Amino acid sequence: AQTVTQSQPEMSVQEAETVTLSCTYDTSESDYYLFWYKQPPSRQMILVIRQEAYKQQNATENRFSVNFQKAAKSFSLKISDSQLGDAAMYFCAYFSGGSNYKLTFGKGTLLTVNP
Amino acid sequence: DAGITQSPRHKVTETGTPVTLRCHQTENHRYMYWYRQDPGHGLRLIHYSYGVKDTDKGEVSDGYSVSRSKTEDFLLTLESATSSQTSVYFCAIRGDSSNQPQHFGDGTRLSIL
Numbered sequence: 001a002q003t004v005t006q007s008q009p010e011m012s013v014q015e016a017e018t019v020t021l022s023c024t025y026d027t028s029e030s031d032y033y034l035f036w037y038k039q040p041p042s043r044q045m046i047l048v049i050r051q052e053a054y055k056q057q058n059a060t061e062n063r064f065s066v067n068f069q070k071a072a073k074s075f076s077l078k079i080s081d082s083q084l085g086d087a088a089m090y091f092c093a094y095f096s097g098g099s100n101y102k103l104t105f106g107k108g109t110l111l112t113v114n115p
Numbered sequence: 116d117a118g119i120t121q122s123p124r125h126k127v128t129e130t131g132t133p134v135t136l137r138c139h140q141t142e143n144h145r146y147m148y149w150y151r152q153d154p155g156h157g158l159r160l161i162h163y164s165y166g167v168k169d170t171d172k173g174e175v176s177d178g179y180s181v182s183r184s185k186t187e188d189f190l191l192t193l194e195s196a197t198s199s200q201t202s203v204y205f206c207a208i209r210g211d212s213s214n215q216p217q218h219f220g221d222g223t224r225l226s227i228l
Contacts, residue, residue, distance in 0.1 A: 035216055045158075045205060045219035052214055091157055097213050100165050101146060102173065105157040 002027045004094050006106035013082045014114050020067075021077045021109045023092030032096035034068070034075045035103070040088040048090070051075065079111075087113045118142050121206050121220040129228055134193040136223050138206030140186075146209045147189040148217065149173075149181065151202040158205060164189055196227045 003026045013019035025034070036048040051059045051068050059066050063083075067076045079086055092106040118141030128134055138147060146165055150158040150173075160173030162181040170181050178200060180192045193200055203224050207217040 033214060033216075037219075043203065043222050045207075045222075047216050047218070050214070050216055095217075100163065100171070101209055101215075101217070102148065102160055102163060103150075103158070103207070103217055105159070107155060107157040 002104045004092055004104050004106040006092055006109050008109045010110045012112040017082055018080045021090055023075045025073050025094050029096040035093045036077045037091045038088045082113050084113050119220040121223050125224045127226045131195050134196050136191045136204055138189045140208045144208040144210050148207040149191045150205045153202050198227050201227045
């Protein structure tokens, strides 16, 4: 079974600084997808960024980028120029086509942004 | 934003009563999912659907049933609610393309006393 591990239950960062959230996963599949979702206090689940396993290039969305290390099964999220609105719970998630695209989530990392 | 509506948004009920949560989508997507979110556990899959009348169990399906009689609606039923089912429930949908992510509804907070 696939598992997703987020080893940092909580992280904090100063406004305008950079922070990296860690995620590792375990799978025997070769074709899969990885995601980072953000959950602010409003409870919404917001897609931040996604990475296809077959792509070597790391995904980037504005201030958000990933470091995807397929051999190491690592998928970290880097937030640059952190803003107060980035404060949220962040979830790493995985799915593969062979599983009917069911998402497996990590337990989350709570990010605090200090002014 | 993906057209997903969950109802109700909040519900308080008593142990032993039946509860049905509804997920309605306007995207005509094939796949629909029900998750529960509990502190320290992230989101865990309860049941999912890959088409009308096609459903399957997730990792925490005990005590829950689902139905999907039409594309746009996916119902989650707790036949006899227990306090351990107090949680926040999320519905998600996705399209058919392999790289499509799941999009989530706003969640239902369910409290069982």
